[in-house]
Amino acid sequence: MNTNPLFTNVVLVVIAALLLVLVIQNGMQPGRDKRPPVVSEYSMDRNPSVNPQAQNMAHNMFFMAVKPFPEGCKNAKVLDDCDSPAAKMVKSKIEAVAASGKGPRQVFDFIVETWGENVLTEQALQIRNMRVKSK
Numbered sequence: 001m002n003t004n005p006l007f008t009n010v011v012l013v014v015i016a017a018l019l020l021v022l023v024i025q026n027g028m029q030p031g032r033d034k035r036p037p038v039v040s041e042y043s044m045d046r047n048p049s050v051n052p053q054a055q056n057m058a059h060n061m062f063f064m065a066v067k068p069f070p071e072g073c074k075n076a077k078v079l080d081d082c083d084s085p086a087a088k089m090v091k092s093k094i095e096a097v098a099a100s101g102k103g104p105r106q107v108f109d110f111i112v113e114t115w116g117e118n119v120l121t122e123q124a125l126q127i128r129n130m131r132v133k134s135k
Contacts, residue, residue, distance in 0.1 A: 062094050062107055065124035069115065078121060090115075105131070 063080035072084025079087060097110045108120075108128060117125060 061104070062098065062111070063091060065108070065121055066090075066094075066111060067119050067121055069119045 060080060064078050066079040068074075068076035068079050068082045068087065070079075070082065070084060070086030070090050073079070073082035073087050076082040076087075079090065093114070094107065094111065098107050102110070108124070111119065112128070117128070120128065
């Protein structure tokens with residue numbers, strides 16, 4: 001197959017122009033990564049102020065991993081779904097521990113020490129038991 005070099009060059013220029021249009025449309029700037037920072041359990045344990053949004057997600061994670069045990073949470077599936085006065089008190093205690101600079105592991109340790117393992121959801125309990133076995 002014999003192709004004309006002029007044709008090949010024209011195709012390459014068209015491809016380059018299309019790529020340039022895509023870059024401009026996406027607003028990407030060279031050297032700038034628009035992805036959110038990766039916040040792992042390790043980085044949050046070491047520096048809980050890594051990302052305020054990540055801290056907020058961590059608080060929700062705690063409330064999603066705890067059964068709705070306080071009074072007034074009968075129809076809720078997890079603590080996050082309950083807004084009874086007792087649930088708000090439990091949530092504020094958990095938030096205070098998380099805001100004090102403790103990482104997720106330490107916050108879950110606080111939850112278990114304060115209210116027992118029976119308040120954790122099945123999934124949270126399984127994860128906790130895997131962590132304990134790996135130590």
